Amino acid sequence: MKDAKSAKHAARATAAVLAPALADLIDLSLACKQAHWNLEGPFFSPLHALFDAMTDEYRAWYDEVAERLLALGVPADGRSSTVAAKSRVEEMPSGRLPGPKAVEAMTERVESLAKRLRGDLDRLGDLDPVSQDMVIGILAGVEKQAWMLRVQNA
Numbered sequence: 756m757k758d759a760k761s762a763k764h765a766a767r768a769t770a771a772v773l774a775p776a777l778a779d780l781i782d783l784s785l786a787c788k789q790a791h792w793n794l795e796g797p798f799f800s801p802l803h804a805l806f807d808a809m810t811d812e813y814r815a816w817y818d819e820v821a822e823r824l825l826a827l828g829v830p831a832d833g834r835s836s837t838v839a840a841k842s843r844v845e846e847m848p849s850g851r852l853p854g855p856k857a858v859e860a861m862t863e864r865v866e867s868l869a870k871r872l873r874g875d876l877d878r879l880g881d882l883d884p885v886s887q888d889m890v891i892g893i894l895a896g897v898e899k900q901a902w903m904l905r906v907q908n909a
Contacts, residue, residue, distance in 0.1 A: 770827055770829035772875050772879055772886075773824055778841035779868055780817035790802075795853055812900070823885075827883070843871065844868065847864075858907045858908050865900050865901045876891065
């Protein structure tokens with residue numbers, strides 16, 4: 756009985772780490788689409804394509820996180836009200852976005868997410884190595900995106 760209680764506690768504690776990451780990934784996908792739609796300037800075409808590709812990655816990652824939550828026996832909550840309440844992603848500027856400003860805004864948000872995910876690794880390793888491994892894979896992709904964005908405005 757003690758093992759079942761311990762496993763349940765670990766699943767709930769793991770979900771407490773993964774749920775905000777889910778909200779962040781959903782919100783970041785929306786922020787990236789905002790940049791994609793409102794982009795303007797001489798680098799429109801390559802940045803437009805880059806932001807689309809990044810959005811696709813966020814969608815795949817948040818689906819993976821949601822499914823992991825469900826595998827742990829915890830409902831995934833991606834409702835807009837939950838994302839708005841739990842996301843730690845800073846809101847994107849409104850209106851048209853010149854390429855360099857869009858890249859800067861996305862770089863800040865992606866780097867912030869990478870920092871938060873990296874900060875969760877030790878805790879996840881103590882709770883659930885499978886979830887930790889999943890987050891390591893997502894973090895590798897997020898850090899690659901941050902690098903790709905940084906070099907755009909170098």
